[in-house]
Amino acid sequence: MRNFILLIRRFWNVILFLILEAVSFSMISKSRNMQGMDIVSSSNAVVGYVYKKQNDVVYYFQLKRLNDSLLDENTRLRNQLAQYKADTFRDMIARIPVTVRDTTRRDSSGVTLAPTGAVKVIRYANYRYIPARVINNSISGDRTNYITINRGAADGVRKEMAVVTGNGIVGRINNVSEHLATVVSVLSDRKVSTKLSDGTAGLFTIWNPGSPEYVVTEKVPIYAKVKKGDSVFTTGYSFFPENILIGTVAKVDTMKATNAKNLKVKLSTNFRNLQYVYIVEDKISAERKELEAKNKQN
């Protein structure tokens, strides 16, 4: 026993070194699986406070640029609204006041409809958008890049929700604390279900490290009609809402060996300059997951 204690005392430095390395590696492996961890992440209180304070300062210097981008988005949305006037009910809750036939009052037209004060929902929207400010952003990671935003569980943000901007995709929620959340951005090793503008679906888009501007749509069948400048969209299979722009095709590589094309896609989201994002709450996603889980059981 005495020798054992002496041995430990002699190699105490090495033992401590190995313990600390083991702790670090177990933390790395924990953070690499999908669950994410809550303490060592930028959604914790102290780190979030520092980022928030910094953002409060930097915010004023960005106001001009922010104004311009919001103006652009406003214009775009107005144009869209004018184009699809009938279709806009899809993404919002439409309510009409409930009316009853009022028999006690009569005027010249014969029948009066009096509002009862209640409202009736005539159509549910699938998605609700929660605006959030980006308080920290990174693009230099090689496996995963994280974004910290100033909305958390108190604002209805949950794990695995999609995050988009006015003109493109951003990522999905990873960790949520009371008032903050971290987002795994599209610049990471997770695939996004994709379709092309000619209707070819069932494709996947993935990011290759090295550039925050480009992603690659892999294994596009050779018959797909695609050329430089075409748009690439998300599909409804993924956690993103359907038909959100991913980007435009910058280069088409035809692979003779696999008889497929790889598309280099320029992202429509500017990840260097993210300021406002929208968290997308999918209202039927819980129901959908429940239903799909039943399929697996059978």
Place this chain on the structure above:
Amino acid sequence: MSIYLRNVIRFILLVLIQVLLLNKIPLRWWSNPGGLPPYTPYIYPLFILLLPLSTPIPFLLIASFTMGITIDAFMDTGGIHAAACVLMAFLRTNVLTLLLPKRISEYQNMSPNTKSMGWTPFMTYAAILLALHHVVFYVIEIWSFHSIGYMLMKVFISLLTSLVFVALYSLFFSSSISTVYYDK
């Protein structure tokens, strides 16, 4: 100023410089001209480099682990910085023994810095340990040897810019880092 307080202040200062300034560099478009991959310079290992020579090894290890975990929390990297930092702290004494002319026990109240060692030995010391830190960091981060050229490229640019910032820090704070500690 007490040696402990001085190091605590340096810890906070270096974390803030790293997180609020250097981590924002890759976001700027001018930081990667000609298709260079986005990279981040790391200045926070300077805290480990500047700890006094008489620091006990267990304390050195724990201090670097704390530093690494703090940076990990800010950058969402899990524990990669902590792993790299602990290795760096463990090998610090060996590198210093190689570079210093006298035995380490003879420098009682000194910390390794530009004044006590001279510019060339200090930058060599910083370059060796930072290279170690960067290689470990990027190997764990990328975790595949498919694109070894890309990895080496990132290590190289990151190391080069880190060294520039280490030198700049040593110039700006020369009076604070080259103090001999008598108040042990």
